[in-house]
Amino acid sequence: MIRKVSYKDIDFQKYEKCLENSVQRNFYAKREILDFLCEAWELLIYGDYQYIMPIPIKNKFGLNIALIPLFCQQLGVYSLEKNTNVEQEFLEYFRVNYKIYLYPFNSSNSFEEQLAPKKNYIIEKTAYSSLKKRYYKGRKSAVKSAQYLNLQIVSLDANILNFINTHFKGLDKNSDKIFFQAYLEFLSAQAFLKCYAAFENDQLLSLAIVIQDDDTNYLLGLMNDPEFLNKNAASFLLDKIFEKEIANKKFSFMGGSIRGIELFFKSFGAELECFPILQNNKKQLLMSLFR
Template sequence: MINKVEYKDIDFEKYNHCIENSVQKNFYCKKEMLDFLCKNWELLVYGDYQAVMPVPFTKRIMLRLANMPLFCQQLGIFSKEDDIFVNQKFLDFFKKNYLIVNYQFNFNNHFETTLTTKKNYIIPVQEYAFLRRKKYFKGRKSTVKTAQYLDFREVFKDTYILDFIKNNFKGLQKEKDMDLFIQYLFFLEKSGKLRMFGSYYEENLTNLAILIDDGDCYSLLGLLNNEEFKSHNGASFLIDRILKTNIETKAFNFMGGSIRGIEVFFKSFGSDLQEYQVIQNSKKDIVRNWLKIS
């Protein structure tokens, strides 16, 4: 049986035990991460916390709209084993009881119902020499080779780096979204999860990779390019050098890949496709679903 549990009533001891022992565990589902990223969130619970599903939501007048917050890629159902029967119960309850704008399950969740999928690319832990020799695209090998004159450095949050991020981060249209992103970096740094690496040409920062360090995996939060130095192929150099120094102990998660040009870039480093299922509704769909619920 699935129950909805409001935030104030969540047994976080049981919740933490469930997610820590789940096969789907990721850093998004941790309480402190959800508390930071979500204005509001609650929980769907199966049995006595045998399986859980965090649900971020926003309030609109008298309505609660289930919606993924910025910078959160995959949530979904967390349990000791991914049970398609239990997952379907969650999905049916979720659709019946929420107006869903956008919700993204994790790649381990499977359902009887067919849902839309999004693409993600990941490189498992492996020998770097084998990865580059056997899995890199030929063109990527060549591009990386020509950029070896660049310098690779780990960088830390200071005024110069923050200005570089604000001036070169693409995809955030609103000023408040950029403010939230900067706050997120401070949060990750405080949590010990922020790593940043840069490529330099004659002391000029050409590219910056912003990573979430989750212990056994690096997740790419942002890959920023200084357009003035685009011809130096710093992005290729930077990803290659991060892989060279880390891929034998840490997996690398590109955190996306649905846009064709970006997908090809990620694939060219020998990454594996990892799809996850999503529910996305237009305003018309939401009104139609609201009429059904009410």
């Protein structure tokens, strides 16, 4: 039987044990990450934490609704083994007991019905030499042309933060940009963050912000100075990351719905990984008040 557990009543020892041993394990469901990103969150559990499903809660339109926070890509059901029947029970309980605006399940969740898919691109752990053979011809050429650049691991100093604030795309609200910087500083303090920079002499051309988990690296941001796009610094950076890390860790590009970006990810031999989402627009959300 599924039941709802408020945050203050969660047994976090059992929660973390289930998450760490789950076949769906990912970075987004870690307690410290949800605590930082979410206005509030609670939990659905099945049995004695055999299955868990974290639910972010936000007060929006005067309602407490289920809404994924910024910078959190996939949540959903976590368990020691997959079970479509149990996961379907979670989906049905969730629909009946929550006002849902946007909630993404993870790529390993499956249901008896088809939910809307969202795209992500990944590279599984593999030998770097094998991966490089899968690069598109144009990507191989771009990487080769940029080998004169200098790779550095950099910290979040004033110059790097200024580069991020200037060139990071996708955040229109100033409050979101402030929150993003705070999140970066939080991740850095927790030793989850690594920043790879491409330089030509002393000129910073491109920056890759990577979240490091035990078995996966997540691309949180890839920024370029548009004045130097012809230098192929972004291709250089990702290739160097794969050279250092891909034999030991899976790589997630954390997205891929924009055509040009999707093609860029695929050119490194990345594979499509879809995850199901549950989403309602404002009208549907308000109509749910009367059901």
